[in-house]
Amino acid sequence: AQSVTQPDIHITVSEGASLELRCNYSYGATPYLFWYVQSPGQGLQLLLKYFSGDTLVQGIKGFEAEFKRSQSSFNLRKPSVHWSDAAEYFCAVGPTYNTDKLIFGTGTRLQVFP
Amino acid sequence: GAVVSQHPSRVICKSGTSVKIECRSLDFQATTMFWYRQFPKKSLMLMATSNEGSKATYEQGVEKDKFLINHASLTLSTLTVTSAHPEDSSFYICSAQNPGINTEAFFGQGTRLTVV
Numbered sequence: 001a002q003s004v005t006q007p008d009i010h011i012t013v014s015e016g017a018s019l020e021l022r023c024n025y026s027y028g029a030t031p032y033l034f035w036y037v038q039s040p041g042q043g044l045q046l047l048l049k050y051f052s053g054d055t056l057v058q059g060i061k062g063f064e065a066e067f068k069r070s071q072s073s074f075n076l077r078k079p080s081v082h083w084s085d086a087a088e089y090f091c092a093v094g095p096t097y098n099t100d101k102l103i104f105g106t107g108t109r110l111q112v113f114p
Numbered sequence: 115g116a117v118v119s120q121h122p123s124r125v126i127c128k129s130g131t132s133v134k135i136e137c138r139s140l141d142f143q144a145t146t147m148f149w150y151r152q153f154p155k156k157s158l159m160l161m162a163t164s165n166e167g168s169k170a171t172y173e174q175g176v177e178k179d180k181f182l183i184n185h186a187s188l189t190l191s192t193l194t195v196t197s198a199h200p201e202d203s204s205f206y207i208c209s210a211q212n213p214g215i216n217t218e219a220f221f222g223q224g225t226r227l228t229v230v
Contacts, residue, residue, distance in 0.1 A: 003157075036221070038221075038224075041123065041223055042223050043222045043223045043224070044207070044221035045221075092158075101160055101163070102150075102158075103157065103160070104157045104159070105157055106155060107157075
C-alpha cells in the first residue's frame with residue numbers, strides 16, 4: 001500500500017541550528033515527492049518537489065531535500081533555521097508531477113527557540 | 115503563488131445537522147479541486163476530486179452521499195457534510211488547480227469541524 005511516514009511528530013530546534021525532517025515512503029511506482037509547509041491559519045505551501053534527475057532538490061525559503069531511493073527517503077533540510085520557519089511540515093507522494101491525488105504524511109511540527 | 119480561501123476555518127455543529135465548507139480560488143480559475151481529510155494524528159487523505167461542471171470522483175471508502183461535493187463554478191467548490199456525527203469531526207482541507215496552466219495545486223487553510 002502507498003504510504004508516507006514522518007517519524008517525528010514534533011521537533012524543537014534553536015534558531016540558527018541546522019534542521020533535518022525525515023520522510024520515508026512506500027510506493028509501488030516511480031514516486032513523485034513533495035514537501036509542504038503550513039503556518040498557523042494558512043494553507044499548505046509547496047516548498048519543493050522531486051520527480052527525476054538530480055536527487056538533491058532546492059526549494060524556497062532555503063530548504064532542500066535529498067531523494068535516496070535505496071532508503072526510500074526524502075528528507076528535508078535547512079542549514080540554519082529562522083524563527084519564522086516554525087510551522088507544520090508535510091511530506092507527500094503522488095503519482096505524477098501534478099500535485100493532485102497526493103498521499104500525505106502525518107506532519108512534523110517544528111518549534112524554533114530563540 | 116495563487117490564493118485559495120477556505121471558509122469557515124472552524125465550525126462546531128450539533129449531531130444530525132449538515133455543514134457546508136467553501137473553497138474558493140481567488141485569483142485563478144480552478145478547473146479541478148481536491149478535498150482532503152485529516153484524522154487526528156493521521157495523514158491527510160484525499161477524499162474526492164471534483165472537476166468544474168461534473169460529478170466528483172470519490173476515493174474508495176468515502177461515502178458520496180455523506181460528503182456532498184459541488185463544483186458549480188471555476189472559482190468555487192463546496193463540501194457539505196450531511197447528517198454530521200461526532201466521528202465526522204476532523205480537519206478538512208481543499209486544494210485547487212488549473213492543470214492546463216500549472217502543475218501545482220494550491221491549498222486552502224483548512225476547516226476544523228467539531229460535531230457535538
